[in-house]
Amino acid sequence: MPSPSDGLLRDLAPAVLGVLVRRGVDFATAEDAVQEALLRAWRSWPDDPPRDPKGWLVTVAWRAYVDAGRSEAARTRRERLVGSRPGPGPTETADDTLELYFLCAHPDLSPASAVSLTLRAVGGLTTAQVARAHLVPEATMAQRISRAKRVVRDAGVRPGDLATVLRVLYLVFNEGYTGEVDLAEEGIRLARRLVAASGSAEATGLLALMLLHHARRAARIRPDGSLVALSDQDRSRWDTTAVAEGVRLLQSALARDRLGPYQAQAAIAALHADAPSAAETDWTQVVEWYDELLRFDDSPVVRLNRAVALGEADGAAVGLAALAEVDPTVPRHTAVAAYLHERNGETALGARLYAEAARLAGSVAERDHLTLQAARLHRSG
Structure with missing residues (x-):
C-alpha cells in the first residue's frame, strides 16, 4: 500500500485534536500528541493500514499523551481522565473544527503566530511544511509554533472571535504559492471547512472572495515571472469554474442580508470577473461597493482602491x-x-x-x- 494520503492526514488531524481537547487535554499538549500520531501513521500505515484511520490516530495520540507526563500531578490527572474516558459515539464523531479555528486565532497571538498555528493544528501540516511555506528554517518555525502554543496554554481559553479567524485565514490565502505547500489553496481548503462548521455569511463571503481572486492566478504572472496588470490579463485563462462557484457563494451570502466586509470585497471581485474586458467593467457599481466597504473598513487602503475606481468611473x-x-x-x-x-x-x-x-x-x-x-x-x- 502506498504512503498514507497527505490529504487524508490533513483532514483527520483537527478532528483527532478536537477529541483530545474535549477529553480535557490542554491544547498545546494535545497538539504535540497528534503530531506524534501523524508521524507514526507515516511509518506504519504503508505496511499495516488501519480499518478506522481516525480511530487509530485517536488511540495513538491518546497513548502519546498518557506517556508524555512529567509530574505526579499530571499523572494523577491523566489517570482520572483515563478512568472517565468516553466511549465511541457522538463524542468521538463531533466536529470540533470551529473550536480549533477560534483557539488558533487567540487574541494574544500575533498574526504570524496565528497563521502558523492554524496551518499546523487545523491544516494538519508538519512544522517542516509550514517552515518551507514561509521560507524560514524549520527550527525557527518550531520556536514560533511553540511560543504560540504557550500563549494559548498560559492565557487560558480565550478564543478569538469570528472576525479574527477570518482575518487569519485571509492572511494564509494571501501568503500565496511558495513551493511544496500552496498556501492560497490551503486557505481555500480551510475556508471551506470554516463555512461548513460555522454557516456564517461572512465566512461564505471570504470563501467567495478567495475563489474569485484565485481564478485569475494563471493570467496574473507571465512565464518569465513578470506581473500582468488586471487590465492586461488574458481573461480566457481565468478559471471559469472557480468564478462560477465564487459568484454562487456570494449570491447565497448576500441573500441572507448580513453584509460584511468580505462579502463587499467579493462583490467587487465578481464585477471584475463578470466583465468581458477591463473597459467593460461596471465601474459605477464597483465604486458603490467600495462605498459599502467603507462602512466596515474606512482604511487608507480601501480609500486608495476607491480612488482608482472613481478614476475609471468618473474620470x-x-x-x-x-x-x-x-x-x-x-x-x-x-x-x-x-x-x-x-x-x-x-x-x-x-x-x-x-x-x-x-x-x-x-x-x-x-x-x-x-x-x-x-x-x-x-x-x-
Whole structure:
C-alpha cells in the first residue's frame, strides 16, 4: 500500500485534536500528541493500514499523551481522565473544527503566530511544511509554533472571535504559492471547512472572495515571472469554474442580508470577473461597493482602491481628487498616482511617479513592472 494520503492526514488531524481537547487535554499538549500520531501513521500505515484511520490516530495520540507526563500531578490527572474516558459515539464523531479555528486565532497571538498555528493544528501540516511555506528554517518555525502554543496554554481559553479567524485565514490565502505547500489553496481548503462548521455569511463571503481572486492566478504572472496588470490579463485563462462557484457563494451570502466586509470585497471581485474586458467593467457599481466597504473598513487602503475606481468611473481628475485625501505613505499610493496622472494626460509626471514607485516597490516583480511603465511613458513622451 502506498504512503498514507497527505490529504487524508490533513483532514483527520483537527478532528483527532478536537477529541483530545474535549477529553480535557490542554491544547498545546494535545497538539504535540497528534503530531506524534501523524508521524507514526507515516511509518506504519504503508505496511499495516488501519480499518478506522481516525480511530487509530485517536488511540495513538491518546497513548502519546498518557506517556508524555512529567509530574505526579499530571499523572494523577491523566489517570482520572483515563478512568472517565468516553466511549465511541457522538463524542468521538463531533466536529470540533470551529473550536480549533477560534483557539488558533487567540487574541494574544500575533498574526504570524496565528497563521502558523492554524496551518499546523487545523491544516494538519508538519512544522517542516509550514517552515518551507514561509521560507524560514524549520527550527525557527518550531520556536514560533511553540511560543504560540504557550500563549494559548498560559492565557487560558480565550478564543478569538469570528472576525479574527477570518482575518487569519485571509492572511494564509494571501501568503500565496511558495513551493511544496500552496498556501492560497490551503486557505481555500480551510475556508471551506470554516463555512461548513460555522454557516456564517461572512465566512461564505471570504470563501467567495478567495475563489474569485484565485481564478485569475494563471493570467496574473507571465512565464518569465513578470506581473500582468488586471487590465492586461488574458481573461480566457481565468478559471471559469472557480468564478462560477465564487459568484454562487456570494449570491447565497448576500441573500441572507448580513453584509460584511468580505462579502463587499467579493462583490467587487465578481464585477471584475463578470466583465468581458477591463473597459467593460461596471465601474459605477464597483465604486458603490467600495462605498459599502467603507462602512466596515474606512482604511487608507480601501480609500486608495476607491480612488482608482472613481478614476475609471468618473474620470482621472475625480480619481486624483479622491487620492489627495488618502495618506501618501500608504503602499501603492505613488503607483496609483502615476496611473491616474497618466490617464489625465500628464505623461511626464506619470513617468516620474512610476519611477519613484518602482524604488518603493516591495518585491522585485512589482519593481520591474513599474520600471517598465516608466520606460513606456518616457518612450511615448
